Amino acid sequence: MVTRTRLIRALQRQSRPRAAFGASLPRAAVLPAATRCFATSHPRLIAPTPVYNIAKLTSETYPEIKRDAKFTQLTEEHVAYFRELLGGESAIIDGVSKDAQDDILMFNEDWMHKYRGQARLVVKPKSTEEVSKILKYCNDNLLAVVPQGGNTGLVGGSVPVFDEVVISMARMNEIESFDQVSGSLVLGAGCVLEVADQYLAERGYIFPLDLGAKGSCHVGGNVATNAGGLRLLRYGSLHGSVLGMEAVLPDGTIMDDLCTLRKNNTGYDLKQLFIGAEGTIGIITKLCIQCPQRSPAVNVAFLGIESYEKAQQAFREAKGQLSEILSAFELMDGLSQELVHRAKGETMPLEGSFPFYCLIETSGSNSEHDYEKLEKFLEDVMGKEVVADGVVAQDATQIKSLWAWRESVPEVSAHWGGVYKYDVSIPLADMYSIVPDVNERLAEAGLLGDSDEYPVLGCVGYGHMGDSNLHLNVVVRRYDKAVERVLEPYVYEWIEKRKGSISAEHGLGLAKKNYIQYSRNETMIGLMKQIKQLYDPNGIMNPYKYL
């Protein structure tokens, strides 16, 4: 039998001796070259107090976006209709009849404090029929709407721009049924991802999607944005996992395609259009998801790697050697980990500093087999000096701690005042080079530096290497149009040249509405507009965004 001690010994044999992960380690004084652009001497970098400023109104940040005059202004009469329809007080937040801006703020503003709308009404339907009546009424009366899930999006897609009515799906959160043999789960769009996954965990299954925001995001929002997340590598895209869907079209039509079977070839698969449509052609109300068996054996290794070339090599080896048990292969650059360390004050998993780190997760049905495969893989990549150092989690707590190092990056990136986030797919060979390129460009423009006069602190890159999906985060002290002008369209042009995608898994929202042409040609955009016109001829659904 392979023991975990053996693996640790093996790692130690091939690397320098080090304490087990979690123990207090001395910090290396100097960061490697790749991370130096991010000034270590800045006091707020060393022990940052997160800076949260209420977002500027989107209409002020983007003065070129004008409210569409065709949309009706909300009146008390409209509010009365919704109150009558939805009943109880908890079902609407009325900022029309009275001042309720404080209560509405969380529906108006995104979590990055980058976008803020001016909605005066939030409705919270409890049933598909209520959603249908709300949409029909809004469509008939030309009231623009924004469907909202957990509001964890990164592109301003889930908050209003002007006075759109927010339709919060939070109350449609029931788990309706689960088939213990087939693994098909039927649930309301407003169900929180982590709640669904916990329900499945108790039954030996797993939700085929996982992401940092799981504690807040709704499964409906996940599907509406075609979220990818941490385990797409293993469980594939939502286009494959969503078996059935119920959605409401803008005119109130209920599209009942809530199939619970894996195979159903009877006509056009219309639900696919709603996966990734970001609430622009209808509202997803219920879903049926194909859930895989939960693996009883999970291992996580955290590796330090000397170059991006070696990180690619480690990925190729992991794919080949870990094959069916590989469930995540995450890349983080040195700076991203430095940020987490500085923001959280916790000891880093590895003793030395490296320009790149990888988190590898395996999930399987037999822990001995999996550990043996992982051990062999690690011995191989350390023997070949592809990997410079590494730790393997010894228990569930350590697994959680290692994942926390990966999952904290998006959150801590915003600690210094703001963050410009780019979520891109780039063929693997070129993937990381966008990070130093953007850094250099910001430095050249005189926007990046150590003191408060510079808006930009630096760029970090991390993401799902297994899916060629990089998150480029430009960490800033404040949002600044000058920074935006340096970044855009530069970043998008960079992606276009490499035939990448300007939005890998986060969607277009407001942020990328004007940049879709970098990833889609004119014909495709024209065909997409046909679909929008077909389903939402009045344009009431999530206006000013997407296309």
Add this chain to the structure above:
Amino acid sequence: MVTRTRLIRALQRQSRPRAAFGASLPRAAVLPAATRCFATSHPRLIAPTPVYNIAKLTSETYPEIKRDAKFTQLTEEHVAYFRELLGGESAIIDGVSKDAQDDILMFNEDWMHKYRGQARLVVKPKSTEEVSKILKYCNDNLLAVVPQGGNTGLVGGSVPVFDEVVISMARMNEIESFDQVSGSLVLGAGCVLEVADQYLAERGYIFPLDLGAKGSCHVGGNVATNAGGLRLLRYGSLHGSVLGMEAVLPDGTIMDDLCTLRKNNTGYDLKQLFIGAEGTIGIITKLCIQCPQRSPAVNVAFLGIESYEKAQQAFREAKGQLSEILSAFELMDGLSQELVHRAKGETMPLEGSFPFYCLIETSGSNSEHDYEKLEKFLEDVMGKEVVADGVVAQDATQIKSLWAWRESVPEVSAHWGGVYKYDVSIPLADMYSIVPDVNERLAEAGLLGDSDEYPVLGCVGYGHMGDSNLHLNVVVRRYDKAVERVLEPYVYEWIEKRKGSISAEHGLGLAKKNYIQYSRNETMIGLMKQIKQLYDPNGIMNPYKYL
């Protein structure tokens, strides 16, 4: 180390002694009750000579379908245009200027000899631009067309009904590129599935779809019909595996969405509409497919099972215990195996006769680990008497032989003159009971019997248990409207009552055009018709079918 001998011993310990698979075994004289409805005394059942009659014209079989008068009749002028456009003689088969019915027959008739159209022209484009010009010309001139791949379909979808122009994709069969790191494969729609898979095998990858017709079917046809096949259980649906697509719309517009990345959330995922659209809104010309690593270790077990209840139990156990290495779980009833034996004259894998057989395949990266898991599973299910008997293939030849027993069923079902095929999804608990129900109904109607006066020999059931997908084959001596009337809409009503799907993986084609309402409600059908109208307002694409 676990050896294969140990597993065989383990099986023998718990079952009666038996010779290794492949050796000549005495046949049990009496079949178990479930298979008796199929008369063993019938001489043509014992040693059938396949009966191939040229199909009746579809227009005669379905006199209620009338040629749409809006479509133009082909003239020599049209033919001249295509000849000029496509150049060389091999690019068209011209049955307008001269008699070429023999050459065109294989494009007019389906392989089951059930449908036969009256096309007089076959065009074989070599490039996307040629497809575009062909479609634009046909659309402008109101010439109806039928896109055709390998013509291996089961629902009459790929052959003309009247004089539609056949657009054969056979010459667009190039493999364009393969990314050895990401596994993304770009290829022409006319590439034969087995050719693509062989190309991938040489590079350590596998096509994420496999099916009996792999030697003839085209990948474009697979995607156009959203084929499911033998390993959907492991690799998921084509909606998840197709990363990119190039397709030509009826008006000649080229939809270039040939993305090679796993993640690309930039607008509506239009290519999804073409997956399963059966050539009714455009022609798929190129594809990019996400291909998984090929597993070096493959094991196949063939099990005899005493009841359908126990087959379900075996599936649940296999899912739990074999988990990430389970790559197929196929069900066959006793009669289906009896048919293969009688048609092929080969010895059955197991000594005794059983009402049900399962084929289980595992695929993984470590043969010892996989074998250990399989051994443990088999010991467990035989110990619990869930499985009565079983063999495990000892080498690649035996793996092939065992798969042949499964894959021969569809083919041999047609040996006696014809076969009515139903490809359905039904929740697992009820799945098999449709077979005895239909058998009984045919017997009651006096249509099932031992002699030539009865059109029906019997019904067999087999399929992809892992996907709740049953193939119900009604084996007949000849096609007969009386049989069809007993079967339809009875079978569809049966499925509807159990919330199943009337077309799991074969599509609608001509066969099920009039039955879609058993699986889709009126609203859904209306929304589908909108899509058809949007993309193909003249209705030239694969008319008389689908919706």
